[in-house]
Amino acid sequence: MKVLLIKTSSLGDVFHTLPAVEDAWRAVPDLEIDWVVEEAFAAIPQWHPAVKKVIPVAWRRWRKSLFSKGTMAEMKAFRQQLKATDYDVVLDAQGLIKSGIITRMARGPRFGLDKNSCRESLAAKAYQHPQAVAKGQHAIPRVRQLFSQVLNYQIPEGLSYGVDRSRWQRPQVDGDFWIFLHGTTWITKLWPEAYWRDLAMLTSQSGRKVLLPWGNDEELERAQRIAAGLEGVEVLPKMGLNDLNAYLAHAQAVAGVDTGLSHVVAALEVPSVAIYGATDSTLTGVLGPQVEVMRSEYSDCAPCLSKTCLKNEPGAIQPPCYREISPQRVFESLLKRI
Incomplete structure (x- = not known):
C-alpha cells in the first residue's frame, strides 16, 4: 500500500506522528509512505523505515516572496512531484487549510480529520473521507487513532517511535x-x-x-x-x-x-x-x-x-x-x- 502523508510542521508535530507511522508499518503489509514535510524538518521522517520518500515543502519560505519567479517555479515543481504518483491513500494528519491545499493537489482518495476534529474546520472540505477523532487528547494518541481508522487496524498496546538509535555512531x-x-x-x-x-x-x-x-x-x-x-x-x-x-x-x-x-x-x-x-x-x-x-x-x-x-x-x-x-x-x- 502506498500512502502520501501530509504532516508539514512543527518540529514537535512531526515527532508526534512517528508513533502512528510505527503502528501502521507493523499492521499494514507492504506499507510505503511518502511524507510531505517542511524543508527544515526533512531529515526526521527518514528516521523511520516505512518512509520511502520525503517531499519537502517550503511554505514558510515561499510566503515571504509568494509571487516571485523563483517561488512560483518551486511551487510548480512541488505540485508536479505530488501529481507524479497515484496513491492508495492521501492522508492529511495536520488539519490546517495549508495542508488541505496540499492534499487536494495529490492523486488518490483523500482522508483527514472532519470539521469538528481538525484545528481549522475549512480544511475538512479537502477530504473525501473525513474522520472523527475526539479533541482533548494528547496529539500522539489522536494521530494514532486517525491512522488506525484510515488504514483499518487496531492500535497496539504500548508506544514506540520506531527509531533505530544505531543509525548514529557513538561520539568519542x-x-x-x-x-x-x-x-x-x-x-x-x-x-x-x-x-x-x-x-x-x-x-x-x-x-x-x-x-x-x-x-x-x-x-x-x-x-x-x-x-x-x-x-x-x-x-x-x-x-x-x-x-x-x-x-x-x-x-x-x-x-x-x-x-x-x-x-x-x-x-x-x-x-x-x-x-x-x-x-x-x-x-x-x-x-x-x-x-x-x-x-x-x-x-x-x-x-x-x-x-x-x-x-x-x-x-x-x-x-x-x-x-x-x-x-x-x-x-x-x-x-x-x-
Whole structure:
C-alpha cells in the first residue's frame, strides 16, 4: 500500500506522528509512505523505515516572496512531484487549510480529520473521507487513532517511535554521559540555572560526565556558567541537529525543559526527564516510553502559558513554579530510569 502523508510542521508535530507511522508499518503489509514535510524538518521522517520518500515543502519560505519567479517555479515543481504518483491513500494528519491545499493537489482518495476534529474546520472540505477523532487528547494518541481508522487496524498496546538509535555512531566520549538540554525559547520555560548547576554536581559526583549543548550565545554563556569549576562537566562545541543526535542517541540519560530537543529525545527512547513549569504538556508535550514529564504543581498559576512570569515573589529560584522540581528529584528520577 502506498500512502502520501501530509504532516508539514512543527518540529514537535512531526515527532508526534512517528508513533502512528510505527503502528501502521507493523499492521499494514507492504506499507510505503511518502511524507510531505517542511524543508527544515526533512531529515526526521527518514528516521523511520516505512518512509520511502520525503517531499519537502517550503511554505514558510515561499510566503515571504509568494509571487516571485523563483517561488512560483518551486511551487510548480512541488505540485508536479505530488501529481507524479497515484496513491492508495492521501492522508492529511495536520488539519490546517495549508495542508488541505496540499492534499487536494495529490492523486488518490483523500482522508483527514472532519470539521469538528481538525484545528481549522475549512480544511475538512479537502477530504473525501473525513474522520472523527475526539479533541482533548494528547496529539500522539489522536494521530494514532486517525491512522488506525484510515488504514483499518487496531492500535497496539504500548508506544514506540520506531527509531533505530544505531543509525548514529557513538561520539568519542569515554564512559557514561548525561546531557542537559537547558536552552529554550521563553524565559518562563527555563529551569533555574542554580538547579542545573546543582544537578551537574550530583551527576559528576556519581562518576558520570555531563555534556551541555547550546544553540546561541546566551545558551553558550549559561552552559559555561553551569560547567565552571566542575570536574567532568563539559560544554559541547556548536553543532547541527544531526551531530547532536549522535550524542542524544548514545546518552545514558537526558534532562531537558519544554523544547524541541526534548521531543527528539523522546523519539530516540532515551531515559529522560522533561521539566514543565509555565507551559502545559497535556496536549502537545513530550511523550514517550522512556520519558518522565515533571509538571509544576505550583497551584497559584502554573501552567500560566505566559512568556513572562506573572508573579512578583522574592526568592533566589525563579520562576517560583520550578522551586518544587528540585535537582535531587530530577537526579533520582533519572537514576531509576537508566
